[in-house]
Amino acid sequence: MKPLYCWKCHSLLTNVILPMSRREECANCGADQHVCKMCTYFDSKKGCDEERAEEVSDLEKANFCDYFKPSFVIFERPVEDKSQAAKAKLAALFSDPVPVTDQTDQPLTPKELAEKKLRELLGG
Incomplete structure (x- = not known):
């Protein structure tokens, strides 16, 4: 069976x-x-x-x-849950398909990722 x-x-x-x-x-x-x-x-x-x-x-x-x-x-299984989908959309805004991780290999929160990308764009 x-x-x-x-x-x-x-x-x-x-x-x-x-x-x-x-x-x-x-x-x-x-x-x-x-x-x-x-x-x-x-x-x-x-x-x-x-x-x-x-x-x-x-x-x-x-x-x-x-x-x-x-x-x-x-x-x-669903490819990603709602939080993962939101992270992917945010990452796509900054042309980064995969969420970035910090030095501790912990995924950045959407807020941290947006702040990091904004700082990179502004040269800070």
Whole structure:
């Protein structure tokens, strides 16, 4: 049997009995697993590809869909969280795609990075 991975935290799901119970949860993050986002019929752009399935209002909560089939794909982690996206946008303002680090190899905060770049531009 192929392994199943949590759609939310991407952890390997263990001890899952198929067909998957509506009450199945991820042991790591507690997310429901009998959800639209975990189904093979789910398309993140279009929604459910199963024409006969009833519309579900919350795609991340357990549902009673009779057409649910768990997806065996390894869900990809988001490339970056909101803070990383903000840092990348700030860095892009100064033509620096990667956040700069200081002497202690700790990433600079967006404020520190902006101040550093401004000082470099002004020659200080």
